[in-house]
Amino acid sequence: MLQVNNVTVVYGGVTAVMDVSFKVKDAEVMGLIGPNGAGKTTLMRVITGTVKPVQGTVFLESTPLEGKPPHKRIRLGIGLSQQIVHPFKSMTVLENVAFVAGHGKTGHPVMSVFRHSRAKEKQKAMEILHVLGIDKVAEAKPENLPLGYLKRLEVARAIALEPKILLLDEPLAGLNQLEARQLADKLLELNQLGHTILLIEHNLGEVIRICDQLVVIDNGMKIGQGEPHKVMDDAVVRSAYLGEGHHAAS
Amino acid sequence: MQYEISLLTIMGISIIAALSLNLIVGFCGQISLGHAAFLGVGAYTSAMLTKAGVPFTAAVAASMLMAGIIGTVVGFTSLRVREDFLAITTMGVGFLFLGIVRKQDFLGGEMGIAMIPDPGLGKVGYLVLVLLLAATLALFSIYLKRSWMGFTFDAVADDEDTANLVGIDVSSYKLIAFAMGTAFAGLAGALYAHNIKFIDPESFGFVESITILSMVVIGGTGSVWGVTIAAGVLSIFPMWFQFIDDYKLLVYGGLLCMIMLFSPDGLSGIFGRFLNTIRGKNFNASGQ
Amino acid sequence: MLFFDLLVQGLLQGGIYALIAIGLTLVYGLLRILHVAHAGLYTLGGYIAILITNATGSFTLGITVSMVSVGFMGMVIYRLIYQPILEKPPFVALIASIGLFIAMEEIYRIVFGAYGITFADAPLQGTLNIAGIYLRHCEIGALLLAALLITSLSLFTRYSRIGIAWRATVTDPGMSQSFGVDVIKVRYLNFFIGSAMAAGAGSMVAVMNNLVEPTMGSVPSYKALAIIVLGGLGNVRGTVIAALIIGVAEAFGTIYLGNILDRDSIAFALLILVLMVKPTGLFSKG
Ligand SMILES: Nc1ncnc2c1ncn2[C@@H]1O[C@H](COP(=O)(O)OP(=O)(O)OP(=O)(O)O)[C@@H](O)[C@H]1O
Ligand SMILES: [Mg+2]
Numbered sequence: 001m002l003q004v005n006n007v008t009v010v011y012g013g014v015t016a017v018m019d020v021s022f023k024v025k026d027a028e029v030m031g032l033i034g035p036n037g038a039g040k041t042t043l044m045r046v047i048t049g050t051v052k053p054v055q056g057t058v059f060l061e062s063t064p065l066e067g068k069p070p071h072k073r074i075r076l077g078i079g080l081s082q083q084i085v086h087p088f089k090s091m092t093v094l095e096n097v098a099f100v101a102g103h104g105k106t107g108h109p110v111m112s113v114f115r116h117s118r119a120k121e122k123q124k125a126m127e128i129l130h131v132l133g134i135d136k137v138a139e140a141k142p143e144n145l146p147l148g149y150l151k152r153l154e155v156a157r158a159i160a161l162e163p164k165i166l167l168l169d170e171p172l173a174g175l176n177q178l179e180a181r182q183l184a185d186k187l188l189e190l191n192q193l194g195h196t197i198l199l200i201e202h203n204l205g206e207v208i209r210i211c212d213q214l215v216v217i218d219n220g221m222k223i224g225q226g227e228p229h230k231v232m233d234d235a236v237v238r239s240a241y242l243g244e245g246h247h248a249a250s
Numbered sequence: 251m252q253y254e255i256s257l258l259t260i261m262g263i264s265i266i267a268a269l270s271l272n273l274i275v276g277f278c279g280q281i282s283l284g285h286a287a288f289l290g291v292g293a294y295t296s297a298m299l300t301k302a303g304v305p306f307t308a309a310v311a312a313s314m315l316m317a318g319i320i321g322t323v324v325g326f327t328s329l330r331v332r333e334d335f336l337a338i339t340t341m342g343v344g345f346l347f348l349g350i351v352r353k354q355d356f357l358g359g360e361m362g363i364a365m366i367p368d369p370g371l372g373k374v375g376y377l378v379l380v381l382l383l384a385a386t387l388a389l390f391s392i393y394l395k396r397s398w399m400g401f402t403f404d405a406v407a408d409d410e411d412t413a414n415l416v417g418i419d420v421s422s423y424k425l426i427a428f429a430m431g432t433a434f435a436g437l438a439g440a441l442y443a444h445n446i447k448f449i450d451p452e453s454f455g456f457v458e459s460i461t462i463l464s465m466v467v468i469g470g471t472g473s474v475w476g477v478t479i480a481a482g483v484l485s486i487f488p489m490w491f492q493f494i495d496d497y498k499l500l501v502y503g504g505l506l507c508m509i510m511l512f513s514p515d516g517l518s519g520i521f522g523r524f525l526n527t528i529r530g531k532n533f534n535a536s537g538q
Numbered sequence: 539m540l541f542f543d544l545l546v547q548g549l550l551q552g553g554i555y556a557l558i559a560i561g562l563t564l565v566y567g568l569l570r571i572l573h574v575a576h577a578g579l580y581t582l583g584g585y586i587a588i589l590i591t592n593a594t595g596s597f598t599l600g601i602t603v604s605m606v607s608v609g610f611m612g613m614v615i616y617r618l619i620y621q622p623i624l625e626k627p628p629f630v631a632l633i634a635s636i637g638l639f640i641a642m643e644e645i646y647r648i649v650f651g652a653y654g655i656t657f658a659d660a661p662l663q664g665t666l667n668i669a670g671i672y673l674r675h676c677e678i679g680a681l682l683l684a685a686l687l688i689t690s691l692s693l694f695t696r697y698s699r700i701g702i703a704w705r706a707t708v709t710d711p712g713m714s715q716s717f718g719v720d721v722i723k724v725r726y727l728n729f730f731i732g733s734a735m736a737a738g739a740g741s742m743v744a745v746m747n748n749l750v751e752p753t754m755g756s757v758p759s760y761k762a763l764a765i766i767v768l769g770g771l772g773n774v775r776g777t778v779i780a781a782l783i784i785g786v787a788e789a790f791g792t793i794y795l796g797n798i799l800d801r802d803s804i805a806f807a808l809l810i811l812v813l814m815v816k817p818t819g820l821f822s823k824g
């Protein structure tokens with residue numbers, strides 16, 4: 001599904017990602033983990049095209065993404081939920097999702113002027129909000145909502161794109177334990193419906209519970225890959241994670 | 251009666267100009283400080299063509315096309331620079347337009363173009379035409395706002411980068427906004443030229459750009475009703491009360507400054523909050 | 539000889555532009571505001587210089603009072619206009635500033651008349667022949683003042699404690715706060731110095747033209763915006779260089795491009811050309 005080959009990223013002289021490669025298979029939940037500043041978000045940006053790698057390539061299915069602007073990559077089938085939430089502040093929660101659900105109507109800029117019905121998109125958006133448990137705030141403006149809701153709004157928008165692969169950057173941050181567990185369950189459900197997911201997350205308990213595969217990076221370098229329990233038992237990974245690894249394994 | 255007719259004609263033309271800028275600034279969120287230049291492009295195109303014997307309708311269509319094309323080119327710069335630069339770049343385009351036109355003998359240089367042909371509709375006929383076009387543009391704006399293009403403009407105005415990351419071709423949408431806005435500015439310019447029958451570079455200077463922008467901002471950027479009313483009132487107010495004419499700019503300047511300080515979303519924002527208060531809804535007074 | 543004449547005239551004009559533009563770029567660096575009304579202070583500087591000189595007979599006193607009082611005026615504008623809307627989107631402050639500028643020009647017109655005011659006895663009008671180039675004393679004075687103010691500014695920001703804090707704040711407003719810099723004080727200082735420099739420029743232009751009109755600031759105001767963009771917004775050295783380039787380009791352009799392009803739009807032609815090639819300006823870091 002998604003293939004990242006030998007990606008290296010340099011920010012003004014500082015190497016943030018160093019020669020990282022991994023593959024996400026169809027219908028798999030892949031976890032991308034690593035300590036703060038490891039380069040996870042940077043890898044995500046390389047995939048969506050907002051950061052240019054100095055070296056390396058990215059393929060979605062068999063399509064090379066190189067040279068394509070972000071909006072084209074998204075339309076090839078990538079749904080992104082960002083670590084830092086970016087709701088459209090002028091729209092309600094429902095409108096945020098409905099707008100994205102209308103991706104078929106906004107794909108051709110000139111033709112978009114001839115389309116005006118929003119009913120179907122709103123309905124679909126409502127369903128997604130319901131699935132994620134935030135339909136109660138559908139009519140609220142994002143400004144006044146707590147982070148946990150905004151995180152789920154990000155995920156809702158990503159789902160509304162009907163992507164081939166979901167890229168989720170710390171979707172569970174800001175949620176309490178119960179909410180996190182519920183959202184993780186939803187992700188599993190989506191996965192069982194055939195969605196491929198690349199999940200960046202610090203909540204190792206949930207990561208280990210729902211991921212099929214893990215890639216661990218530290219300091220921009222890949223230090224481990226494989227099934228969650230095996231990876232977490234690896235000495236290198238444990239030392240990179242210090243206490244966190246023990247906590248998750250216990 | 252004659253006087254009222256000419257006042258209403260000017261009002262209609264101002265409304266078209268303000269609504270055209272509203273497409274760019276209000277709908278798509280792209281600041282433009284040189285809009286009068288596109289009125290100028292339209293006015294000069296139509297004046298030159300009709301003087302060369304081209305029929306009025308064709309000349310007006312050509313002036314819209316010309317202004318739209320140049321507007322799209324300027325739109326391309328908007329894709330390259332960030333917001334603060336865009337303000338200055340569009341302002342620069344305005345000054346550049348003046349600087350070039352002033353030196354072109356075939357455009358009449360500093361002296362401008364006089365004796366622009368009358369469209370032959372009579373005073374009342376011309377007024378009706380102008381008001382019809384203004385109404386059409388207002389209705390089109392309202393429709394646009396409800397269409398998926400308008401929805402997308404909202405997203406682009408709100409947060410370009412995020413719009414891009416949900417699959418929106420932000421650049422194309424911005425170009426469309428520029429093309430439409432400047433084409434309608436060309437229309438307003440052409441209508442102006444055939445109404446006054448004389449144009450010179452100064453008719454399309456920076457002060458005129460700011461005047462149009464004040465109509466949009468005071469009315470409430472993005473609000474079709476607000477902008478229409480503000481344009482209507484601000485365009486004829488100074489002429490009605492001659493004594494104000496002398497202080498017209500002071501009033502404009504002061505209003506711009508005060509509106510930004512106390513209600514950046516303009517009259518429509520004030521009105522909306524007023525409605526909310528009497529309906530007893532709680533409201534968010536942040537102005538954004 | 540024409541060449542050197544044009545060069546000197548260009549540098550002179552560029553020096554004036556630099557004095558105006560520095561204040562603008564400082565405000566931008568600190569607050570991300572395009573402070574169009576800055577040129578209104580430049581005009582005010584001219585008015586005060588003439589009024590005080592006519593009242594007392596001393597131009598030195600005139601320009602000093604002008605710079606100090608306009609400096610304070612700049613602080614007042616920050617306090618009353620910008621501070622309340624700092625959190626709003628950038629176009630809000632920009633439009634407020636344009637509104638304020640237009641209103642200021644109108645107030646000058648209403649108070650001092652549309653045709654402007656002149657010195658009762660214009661100072662520094664004698665000429666000096668330097669290697670074949672004739673310069674008036676006031677022109678030399680303007681060059682010296684520009685050089686003096688720009689040099690002291692750069693020394694001040696390099697060697698004095700508050701100057702260093704200021705520079706840190708302009709470069710990175712968030713960063714310096716955590717180092718204990720009093721951001722509010724820095725902002726007032728910023729407006730004081732920027733406005734005083736503009737008033738200095740306004741006073742010298744008043745002498746050179748022996749006239750201050752309500753609209754004296756219009757053209758420099760917009761040109762200064764072009765200059766600070768070319769200089770890479772917020773970059774003082776880049777701004778000074780860009781100002782000199784524009785001054786010289788105009789001096790030569792008027793002779794060689796005179797019949798295709800108006801003098802006042804040369805700066806913008808250059809601006810648009812540069813932005814097409816390098817969208818972040820000539821001297822930006824990025
Ligand atoms: N725009 C940028 N410019 C310069 N350096 C950056 C930039 N973005 C990230 N970095 C640096 O690159 C490294 C990797 O950052 P990245 O955001 O990818 O980490 P991360 O793994 O997502 O961390 P976290 O878990 O905290 O989100 C960090 O050292 C960070 O400081
Ligand atoms: Mg991250």
